[in-house]
Amino acid sequence: MARFMTLAEAMKETLSDGDSVAFEGFTHLIPHAAAHEAIRQGKTDLTLIRMTPDVIYDQMIGMGMARRLVFSYAGNPGVGLLRRLRDAVENGWPRKLEIEEHSHAAMANAYEAGASGLPMAVFRGYKGAGLAKVNPNIKSVTCPFTGEVLAAVPALRPDLGVIHAQKANRQGDVLIEGIVGVQKEVVLAAKRSVVTVEEVVEDFADVHPNACVLPRWTISAIAVVPGGAHPSYAQGYYGRDNPSYLEWDGIAADRDRFRAWMETNVLQAKPEDFADRVAMLEKRP
Amino acid sequence: MTTPSFSRDEMMTIAAARALGNDDVCFVGIGAPSAACNVARLTHAPNITLIYESGTIGTAPSVLPLSIGDGELCETAVTTVSVPEMFRYWLQGGRVTIGFLGAAQLDRFGNINTTVIGDYDTPTVRLPGGGGAPEIASSCGRIFITMKQSRRGMVETIDFVTSFGHGTGQGDRRALGLDTRGPTLLITDLAIWKSDPETGEFVVSSLHPGATRQAVVETCGWTARFADAVEDTPAPSELELTTLRDLKARTAKAHGASGGSDS
Numbered sequence: 001m002a003r004f005m006t007l008a009e010a011m012k013e014t015l016s017d018g019d020s021v022a023f024e025g026f027t028h029l030i031p032h033a034a035a036h037e038a039i040r041q042g043k044t045d046l047t048l049i050r051m052t053p054d055v056i057y058d059q060m061i062g063m064g065m066a067r068r069l070v071f072s073y074a075g076n077p078g079v080g081l082l083r084r085l086r087d088a089v090e091n092g093w094p095r096k097l098e099i100e101e102h103s104h105a106a107m108a109n110a111y112e113a114g115a116s117g118l119p120m121a122v123f124r125g126y127k128g129a130g131l132a133k134v135n136p137n138i139k140s141v142t143c144p145f146t147g148e149v150l151a152a153v154p155a156l157r158p159d160l161g162v163i164h165a166q167k168a169n170r171q172g173d174v175l176i177e178g179i180v181g182v183q184k185e186v187v188l189a190a191k192r193s194v195v196t197v198e199e200v201v202e203d204f205a206d207v208h209p210n211a212c213v214l215p216r217w218t219i220s221a222i223a224v225v226p227g228g229a230h231p232s233y234a235q236g237y238y239g240r241d242n243p244s245y246l247e248w249d250g251i252a253a254d255r256d257r258f259r260a261w262m263e264t265n266v267l268q269a270k271p272e273d274f275a276d277r278v279a280m281l282e283k284r285p
Numbered sequence: 286m287t288t289p290s291f292s293r294d295e296m297m298t299i300a301a302a303r304a305l306g307n308d309d310v311c312f313v314g315i316g317a318p319s320a321a322c323n324v325a326r327l328t329h330a331p332n333i334t335l336i337y338e339s340g341t342i343g344t345a346p347s348v349l350p351l352s353i354g355d356g357e358l359c360e361t362a363v364t365t366v367s368v369p370e371m372f373r374y375w376l377q378g379g380r381v382t383i384g385f386l387g388a389a390q391l392d393r394f395g396n397i398n399t400t401v402i403g404d405y406d407t408p409t410v411r412l413p414g415g416g417g418a419p420e421i422a423s424s425c426g427r428i429f430i431t432m433k434q435s436r437r438g439m440v441e442t443i444d445f446v447t448s449f450g451h452g453t454g455q456g457d458r459r460a461l462g463l464d465t466r467g468p469t470l471l472i473t474d475l476a477i478w479k480s481d482p483e484t485g486e487f488v489v490s491s492l493h494p495g496a497t498r499q500a501v502v503e504t505c506g507w508t509a510r511f512a513d514a515v516e517d518t519p520a521p522s523e524l525e526l527t528t529l530r531d532l533k534a535r536t537a538k539a540h541g542a543s544g545g546s547d548s
Binding site for chain 2: 027051073081086089103105109112123127129130131148181185239245246
């Protein structure tokens, strides 16, 4: 049952060294504040799972927190490559990083399989694709009805799933709007879950009956962190801070500059700082 | 009437836009494909359905998105679905007629590498990876590819097959059980290439204004083949150029930099 707590309490209670954890968000609603809290708490030996590891995973990998990365697209969207991730993969800095690489279709299906309580996902994919040759977790099954050979990957069942969402009501139900990505699937697939929200409202009486709502009993902890997705965005609250993504490319290009930036903006910062970071951004309808 | 002057980049985007029609349902890759798809929508194909892998179906952004999940894609879409639904019902379900992709490395058979330069386990350059592309390449009716010509990009052998094109030639798709057509069109900054129905190879079918056979050969890492009758790509019209430039200007203003460019 969802319990409201501070972000520091939520991460301390749900995330342990060595865990597999997915901080999800498909461009939208990326839980930056929660990832920064995990960085401040110095969690280590993590298996990081994410379809689109971008800036927060670049930061966590650069801080040496990750042992392994499971992913399907590792780029800074619209900008280029992730330089801390590259340094880890190409040079083993600050530590060696194991990778398990998939396609988006595989990851999305694997989350859905995890949420469905299935051991694996079956889909039509990886035909002729090189990943099937380098990733031993990509296998095939033959349809018992038609004989068609289909791709199979293990279900994703992270120890912890972390997402950002627009709002919770006082009972702890959570509403996700806009590009919903795999936010619902990762919470339902994970053993434990943390949701950061922009705000808490009295009730969801005005919410459309088909809206994407996670009932309170599917969530472990909720922390109210206004601006908690920045520089990602929260539809209805603030837009994507594209200049920050462009700026990250330069920060991450240099190990010393990266460390200094992390010290100032993450290690010495607090969850409350996120509200200031989005204050100047355009409010999106 | 004077012919407006234009860059090679602009010609590439406009030639790519012309390949799209009103009835197409197009899965849009970010970067150059996104610009081409939106120029098509803003000129001759107002009813084209553009799909971005973030789940936005029938989207009509006023500026080019920096990422595949920018808010405006959702705000202007007919509907926004979850990412598992996007890949299962819409892409795997066979509802997308064209997949429009870019490439870091490409071979003559339309196989694409966006994964690594060098060896997979010890790469020289670790690229972002495939994202949606491996299944876009297999599930869409046809694949269009757009990229600038260079010997680094258009190579004899790609380092990693991220997305399967025609393999080593016509027949390889069928052997894998694929009944979609695969790459049929390559639009570069110099030419339009079509895949040869016999061999699966890209063959130059049209040269852009000012582009020469020699320039095409010199900027291509494989031995370029030319169709028996190579056509001349018509120069961009005033409308096409104005539409593209306005779109780029709105995009730059919105993103606070030269947004909507690469990857």
